[in-house]
Amino acid sequence: MKIQFWGATQTVTGSQHLISVNGSRILLECGLFQGRRRESYERNRNLPFDATTVDALILSHAHIDHSGNIPNLVRSGFRGPIYCTFATRDLCAAMLRDSAHILEENVAYLNKKRARRGEPLLEPIYTRADAIASLKQFVSVGYNRPIPVAPGVTCTFLDAGHILGSAIIFLEIEEQGKRIRLLFTGDLGRRDLPILRDPAPAPEADVLIIESTYGDRLHPSPDSAEARLRDLIVQTCTDGGKVVIPAFAVGRTQEIVYALHRLHLAGQIPDVPIFVDSPLAVDVTEVFRLHPECYDEELQDFIVRDRHPDPFGFDRLRYIRNVEDSKALNDLEGPAVIISASGMCEHGRVLHHLKHTLWSPRNAVLIVSWQAPNTLGRRLVEGHKKVRILGEEVPVRARVEVINGYSAHADQADLLAWARPILHRLRRIFVVHGDPKPASALAGGLEGAGAKWVAVPSEGDTFEID
Helix, strand or coil: CCEEEEECCCCCCEEEEEEEEECCCEEEEECCCCCCHHHHHHHHHHHCCHHHHCCCEECCCCCCHHHCCCCHHHHHCCCEEEEEEEHHHHHHHHHHHHHHHHHHHHHHHHHHHHHHHCCCCCCCCCCHHHHHHHHHHHHEEECCCCCEEEECCCCCCCCECCCCCEEEEEEEEECCCCEEEEEEECCCCCCCCCCCCCCCCCCCCEEEEEEEECCCCCCCCCCHHHHHHHHHHHHHHHHHCCCEECCCCCCCHHHHHHHHHHHHHCCCCCCEEEEEEEEHHHHHHHHHHHCHHEEEEHHHHHHCCCCCCCCCCCCEEECCCHHHHHHHHHCCCCEEEEEEECCCCCCCHHHHHHHHCCCCCEEEEECCCCCCCCCHHHHCCCCCCCCEECCCCEEECCCCEEECCCCCCCHHHHHHHHHHCCCCCEEEEEEEEECCCHHHHHHHHHHCCCCCEEECCCCEEEECCC
């Protein structure tokens, strides 16, 4: 068996790991690389392998850095099945079309400039038609149900507790009379977060591919995050201002909505209007409602015991889909809470809300997720006094707060605690999906806990497993 690492190596985007076994090629994930525009376009457009030679794709979850280049894979000739959980397939149906829309808009904007300069026009990495076509190849599988995916290879999805439908991928492989068990975390969730179940325990394995997004740090508790959310809303609304929360449409938006629902019921926040302004978040929340099999006991009890059949809806909350209603929010008088995409403030309706709120010290912006370098969200976190939004310089006078306790990724302690019970059996550990510092820190932590062999692969590295 051979493993080639083509993405999410010493970085947190573009997850792609290619396994060759028994004459078949299995791709673990096909995510979009996210970074500087030119580099991202070239890397995503030009796959590092021949798509026609890939026999199957196995997807851990729907986040775009794991699933986002699937339409390009299919466009490039991949014709095999795409295995994932039921909820992941439903999320991808919304997210891949939305990703295609963004890619098409970005290229249209760039082509206007290129046309004026007489430069060749670009094509989008893929189109909405490509995204829709790729959905025909998805094969949905329930948790804990082994399924053959290639000759001598059986796959089982275990609950990863990261986002709705996220899975740990467990491959049982027989090759030339030998048995190898490969475990891939995808993105591992945290314990005791609301909405979703905790990650499943790690089964014994020979090879582990483990994420390391937060391999060098510890998260604050979810309870402290909710207390800070409450305090910020109370203070800002008392000042007569608005709270703008840039939030990823998948997972983070639903967590914030559920937290606000509980705070509203407990009378701990003012009775102000709350808006979710993101068509994708509206679609994704509908998918959340369709998959109660993913909920943890706390949320099940909230629904049954407290008689709130919709944890993602209450009387002060309104979901915004059409453009006219979104624009009207910018003229809204008085306090309000606006949750809007994108999570890193790079595109979408949140840009308009930031443009209309950052100038006033009465308002607040709440950052609830990791912000990549060179993004507007990162510049806000770094304390820039002026930022460029939609071509204009905007002064930053609003209060900018960061709450890290909502992270859906396991931190260093979580990752080590999850892996520790199986370290004595593991022959190989590969640390991926982390920048160099957290990846190295987690590798060191695993070695300190007793791991026999740990590597942090670089892009293109190939390893033989026998």
